[in-house]
Amino acid sequence: MGAAVTSYRALFPIAAEAVAWAADIMRSRPPGTLTSKGDRDIASDLDYEIERGLRARLGAATPGIGFLGEEEGSTGSAEVRWVLDPIDGTANFVRGIPLCAVSLGLLHGTEAVLGAIELPFLGSRYTAAKGEGAYVDGMPIRVRDTRLLSQAIVAIGDYAVGPGAAAKNHLRLALTAHLAETVQRVRMTGSAALDLAWLAEGKLDAAITLSNNPWDMTAGVAIAREAGAAVRDRDGAEHRSDSAMTIAVAPALVETILSLIDGPVAG
Known part of the structure; x- marks a missing residue:
């Protein structure tokens, strides 16, 4: 771990304050103004303002930890770094x-070791280390013990979107169709962070x-992962920051879901 980090838990208050801000x-x-990032992809003025603000705040609070933001890239250490959307x-x-x-x-190498997710308009904050x-x-959460796809949300x-979208969506559309035939319900919220937080809380049974x-x-x-979910890459390996899928x-349900993606759906 980086020299400035003594424990992941010690970073909880810093991360919580950052997402609250x-x-x-x-x-x-x-x-504010919307900026095109490519085919049907946008960033708002607030995306940039929040990222710049947190890069500065976290840099001051944790100078030994690097920073990777979606909009403006990486600065500082790549060994241990904050990662922000x-x-x-x-x-x-x-x-x-x-x-x-x-x-x-927070990434340590390629491993996700800490998370703070704030849902500003739903009034919830999720944390883990x-x-x-x-x-x-502040209340403990755990994934739901769902065992049948027919009972899964x-x-x-x-x-x-963007280059290669048609080829990428071939698998996505096939997966959607197969899930629609087998699971209780399929949802597309438009926020991966929200999907994973709701999986951790037991509101969802899978986030693919x-x-x-x-x-x-x-x-x-x-x-x-801290709530008990299995988080894997397409090949079943433990998920890392360089994995192909999440x-x-x-x-x-992990083996059944993996078989859908790598079996009849992929074919």
Whole structure:
């Protein structure tokens, strides 16, 4: 661990204060100007303002820890670094849809070891650190013990946009169709952080994203894993920041879900 970090749990108050600060800005300010980042992908003025603000605040509070933000990239150490999605679910946020989050995680190498997710318009804060359990508003949470797909509510990530979207969406659409035939309900919230937090709390039974950006996943993976979820890559290996996919599920469903993705759906 970096020399400036003595324990992951010691960083809880810093992470919680950071996401609370960002959530206050989201609740009190309009999105501002929207900037195109490519085909059907946008960032708002607040995305940039929150990221710059937290880069500065966390740099001052934890100078030995690096920082990776979705909008403006990486600074400082790559061994241990904060990873931020300033507004996860920007498309929802700019339309006034409350399914959006501030997502702040900590990577140690390629492992997600701490997470803080604030849902500004739903009034919940999720936190976890490796070996310390997962919490919502200070209360312990645990994944649901769902054992049958027919009883599962499954969230899936957004369909792909940008270069190669058609090929990427072939698998996504096939998975959606197969899930629709087998699970209780399929949901697409538009926020990976929210999906993973709700899995940890037992509101969902699986959160499947057929991609893996560290700013989208680090905080939620840490929280889901500490709540007892199995979090895997497509090949069944433990999820890391360089994994191809993010497949987080109630433990009893992991092999069934993996077989759907790597079996008849992929074919």
